[in-house]
Amino acid sequence: MDIEKANQETVERMMEARPVLIGLGKALDVIPGMEENLLLHAGPPITWERASGPMRGAITGALIFEGKAKDMKSAQQLVESGEIKLEPCHHHQAVGPMAGVTSPSMSVYILENKTHGNTAYSNLNEGYGKVLRYGAYSEDVLKKLRWMENVMAPLLKEAIESSDGIDIRALLAESLHMGDEGHNRNKAGSILFTAKLAPLITRITADNQAAADVLTFMADNALTFLNPVMASCKAMSDAAQGIEGSTIVSVMARNGTDFGIRVSGLGDRWFTAPVPTPRGLYFPGYSESDASGDIGDSTITESAGIGGFAMASAPAIVNFVSGTPKDAINTTLEMYEITYTEHKYFTIPALDFRGTPTGMDLRKIVEKDITPRINTGIAHKEAGIGQIGAGLVRPPISLFQEALVAFAEHYQIG
């Protein structure tokens, strides 16, 4: 077995994947295997019993949004009875930030990888503050979700469908030259994306006031671009999944309780360990003792060679996640130690246009005892509250050690 060749093929497929935004649709209508009584969530599989506060809050909010529950108690009853099933987004070609809860009638972006033909999905970003993905589910949270579903989604759908598709990889590459890292800083990407959609929306709308409201919402939300970026990274990761003999870690994802990884050469198997708590900067009035464990599928960005791995592109992010611009450079430099290649299309001007560190190699992580660096938002540990900060986190090394042992066993090495 030639691991080098397998890894080379893995990263080639990851980098050559070219995800284009081609549409928008209700999860039930477009996500493979989606069902009326199913909720998708971030990270590896989870039960209500083991779910974190923000995950429970988001499940509750989604079931209220669907008209199936009226409060957390009835939501819990539906899930524990099995009437409502929980499955990872990742099992359905999808990803979602933070709790990542996606219910049947929510709209999702549809990304098509024009190189390899696979598709990927992600829900719409709600902005900052009290939002479902951070576990809030009060009436104002639901009101915003309904506005997004009834006003924003139809406009976006028609606008996107009126275009030839929006090349997210190209916009992302551009945004990395504009101070973004694609995970916690998507300021440039969000306005690039908004500016790209603005003429399309204006051209097709029958309600200019609504269109103006949607454009304001998108332009003011520096995370508007995060969800299409995540779906794009999922499309890249899926294209690189299942390569015989590959030691490349193709997925990292957290559900607030467990941190899970997948390895390209080991198929769909999850390796899990308890999540750590991120360290970072907290909003006034909150501290690390209020923080939920690490949560979200957004680590698909680091898995694809951006996010924390591209932090050298985004020196201004340290105002948000802590540290200094020098730390940001060092983070990227450290990630070259554990990755297989440098990205062809994602480059970092400040490092003389060097490609971002891409394709985590299980062997290097374990051998050098260097775990991946992740930029992340921080949720309150209790349901119903929302975001309380942003920071940095690393997965437990045990995950990678366990996966490497499994790899050796699977391929009968040593």
Place this chain on the structure above:
Amino acid sequence: MDIEKANQETVERMMEARPVLIGLGKALDVIPGMEENLLLHAGPPITWERASGPMRGAITGALIFEGKAKDMKSAQQLVESGEIKLEPCHHHQAVGPMAGVTSPSMSVYILENKTHGNTAYSNLNEGYGKVLRYGAYSEDVLKKLRWMENVMAPLLKEAIESSDGIDIRALLAESLHMGDEGHNRNKAGSILFTAKLAPLITRITADNQAAADVLTFMADNALTFLNPVMASCKAMSDAAQGIEGSTIVSVMARNGTDFGIRVSGLGDRWFTAPVPTPRGLYFPGYSESDASGDIGDSTITESAGIGGFAMASAPAIVNFVSGTPKDAINTTLEMYEITYTEHKYFTIPALDFRGTPTGMDLRKIVEKDITPRINTGIAHKEAGIGQIGAGLVRPPISLFQEALVAFAEHYQIG
């Protein structure tokens, strides 16, 4: 006389100026002292006889646009006879990129400095390629100018007037955290500006197709933001002009033949010397032997502490103007040597959020023999052709030596 105190006051006024875009209007209607038979141009005063190719081309195009000339010969006749007068933009609270030619019926942005009350003006940006400001004046150049005047300007005017004003200093500060330097790289600023205007335009338009065309034009033109930025810098510079005893260079401007500077403590007097030719990267098929001498009022950006001075913010610009990201950092570091202060509001993440070098001190320039660094576009030396590259340039040291001697004489020093 306390030069330190005067310089401190000068840079304080420059930095505390807060230019807000409050409207748009025809030059004849809004620019102080504008007349029906007057053309404004970049740089210090110039005559037809001494004017460069691109300046003659732009004058010709503007007079055709006004319906006053039909070709270069008739344009020349009008100017040489005195029937059409030429005066610097700078004499009318205005600035214009490259040739900077602004005629009575062209629309201009109106910037109001909310701190000190002065106003400043600049025309609309035409994008790249064959454009009036680079001396092209063919029918397609004029067609685009007419579209900008008839379709774009009325929409922009109504959209801006429907807002509370757009704080350009705030957008500029943001764009410096997104890889711009505000002069030759305004990619982030242009989409920030477009994303800010998009909902305003969509809300007020009665013609959605036209609005969509305008938004596409603005989003696709990475220099859309240059002109409001230049007018903002002019408002900052004017607020810092005429401070008794100040050695701060408040204006640098070129007309393609002469490079001119003004010093705050020496009033409206121009010091001039022949322009150098920029060095940089040329479009395929062109070389330095095709280049016009340095031209444009856009050096008002460097005069206000951005542009070449903020190049450390914009490592990706080296693809356009030549050099390496390290050179970009060094350019900014060198400019600290000749400036009086570090900007309060314009900061550079890559330099640990240090303020940009602001307020060129005549004394330091002469004493250290370090001239200002300027990023610039390069025009073809012949009229009618347009842009052929972009690069870097420094003004002749003699300008500053002469101004320092004049300063000493004026204030009877030594």
